[in-house]
Amino acid sequence: MKAQMKRLGFGYDWSREVTTCLPDYYKWNQWFFLKLYERDLAYRKKSKVNWCPKCATVLANEQVVNNGHCWRHEDTLVEQRELEQWFVRTTKYADELLRDLDRLPGWPEKVRTMQRNWIGRSEGTLVDFRLDSAAGEAITVFTTRVDTIFGATSVQLAPEHPITQKLADADAGLRVRVDQLIAEQSKAKERGDIGEIEKHGVNTGNFAMNPYNGERVPIWVANYILMDYGTGAIMSVPAHDERDYEFAKKYGIEIRQVIVPSDGSDRNVRPAQSDGLPFTTLDGKLINSGEFTRLSCEEAIKQMSAFAEQRGVGKATVTFRLKDWGISRQRYWGTPIPMLYCEKDGIVPVPEKDLPVILPDNVDITLTGGSPLGRVAEYLNARCPKCGGPAKRETDTMDTFVDSSWYFYRYTDAHNNHAPFDSKIAQYWFGDRGIDQYIGGVEHAILHLLYSRFWTKFMRDLGLIKNDEPVERLFTQGMVIKSGAKMSKSLGNVVSPDEMVAYFGADAARLYSLFAAPPDRDLDWQETGIEGIRRFLGRVYAFFSQVPVESAANAPGYSVGDLTPNARAVLRKLHQTIARISEDFKGRWHFNTSVAALMELLNTCTAAPELFRAGDDAAPAAFCAHVQRTFVLLLAPFAPYLAHELWETIGEKENLLKAPWPKFDPELAKEEEIEIPVQVNGKLRGKIVVAPGTPEEEIFAKALADPNVQSFIAGKQIVKKIYTGKLVSIVVR
């Protein structure tokens, strides 16, 4: 990989290379982990986790893609397993991660939207529905539409909800039904089609009280209620929620309308006209809602949340879709999590001075199931740093996204033995706004980019850095598609550039990949067309071989005024090309047009062979040398090998990489005469050629005199004449 990059002539500073699987890097992962743990940002909990059978390890939520498939193995369904795992409290930063998206104008809107959706902030109200049972227990529901609560005609629980479980424990019949619902949900989750399964549920026969009107409503358990969102319990308002409506229709639960359109129309007022229900927009006002009747929805939400708080039956709240980041992996390759389990002292962190916890090298990684590290006795058995007694090491390793969450800071100070990096050095490179320009595939829009944003905020709070965000400007490359499938390391259908480099050369491979499509677009990789690139490079080489070798430095000067029209045309094209390529480098990065511009420049040069022919004095040697030299400089970023060779050919002694980028001279780029298209009634009818700055009247006169234009205006009345500086438009009737 490294050799490939070098062969392709990429200019990386390899002295800053970091290798995340070596202890001098992962030591700092462990150090960060201890800091997370100290700050209660890392914790252990038992929970349902995503398990990829092919990876034989756990995956974070973000790493489950495409309806429940593994992000590494898109053909493999992820299973749900109950495991004790380490989590990082990304949710603690949920608000900030969401808010700061608005401060990233240099990010594609697409990525920001994806992150916003992923974080999924939702404002709502928690309301307690007290159970009939003596203990004063209550079901807490989460709703974004507390204004509809007078229309609540049942409470719906997730099958896994603790109260469901409690009710089921007391009712064997219910237990059977509930277990069915759980099985069904987890299957659907594995298949990834939860959301498409038909809504159904079971009435528990119990009741809970709506604190707003004292009404007792039946408690149901339903398969469309998810335990891991909100509180796992909802109030069901069939008149104003589509899902509740569907459910109520099916089971004959009462549908009670409490919102009507605020425009005064009577649509949807009578429940008998049930076609119009559910009415779900916020643009309405309340009816049948006690003291809140007649309020607008928005006002009602405010007042009714406040009401809940005053009565101690609920409060306004915010929930997130974002979950904590599960970082435990049952794999060998990864950073060992620096934790110990002591019989006496429980969970004990490895002291900082004992870092790094080194990954043992005598591990049999061919076995599957469970953490490989658990099978290495020398690794597993340790001493408790507190009591000195026997302790077991944590055998899970960290998600590799931990490595990539901060590696770019390590680049600033890659060989630091005392800290992940020196704050001052990081500050020098990153300033307050982070990486000037980051490049990556869209596939990392929520994984890597969310984790590294979190990590940056965490490091800022540790006092290591000052910037709030890791990346100021983000550019998302398109994916490379190969016969219909995206090309990626994990899919293993990567086209190696080696063959292309061997056959056509590194320059051709570089130019080809740039020329094929702009970088933000997906590229369907097919190798037709590289011949054209090779031809182009051959023509460049030929162009330089036929020209007299003359160093620009040695040649006497020349005056632009003395140049032949052809030579001036070349000079003009040269400067237009400088402008175009410089523009492409400024952030648009459409290098496909840069390459096209170089081709055009060469075409212009070779179209005037007399200028560059040995023994022909159609142009001064200094002019030729200037054109050649500039051409090489423009070519260099794209085809560095050929450029270096040509640089020597033309007698340059200085290092090409140190030569300044050519300067654009707008005077030299300016056309001496411009061609102006003439339209009659919006259709192109002729073209006139004038000098720049020709007055408008003269242009119109010339335009009207054009014979073809004449034939279209003859006998008609001119209604309007427009000259924009680029084009003449004549309207006749």
Add this chain to the structure above:
RNA sequence: GCCGGGAUGGCGGAAUUGGCAGACGCGCUGGACUUAGGAUCCAGUGCCGAAAGGCGUGCAGGUUCAAGUCCUGUUCCCGGCACCA
């Protein structure tokens, strides 16, 4: 269902700000050179038409002297999210 992005010749793509649609390259056609051509060079190449001219940027409308570009509606493709309460 919701949120993004896209659709331009036979193909990849260009048109950066409402101003000549198709730059540049591939492919194709014809020609030159050649023992040879899968090398190189020259010419042509959006569609219809002999020409004049007409038509043409997914589809249907609209605004404008002028629309690939702006507005309304719509179809299809790609990506993301999804019983999110």
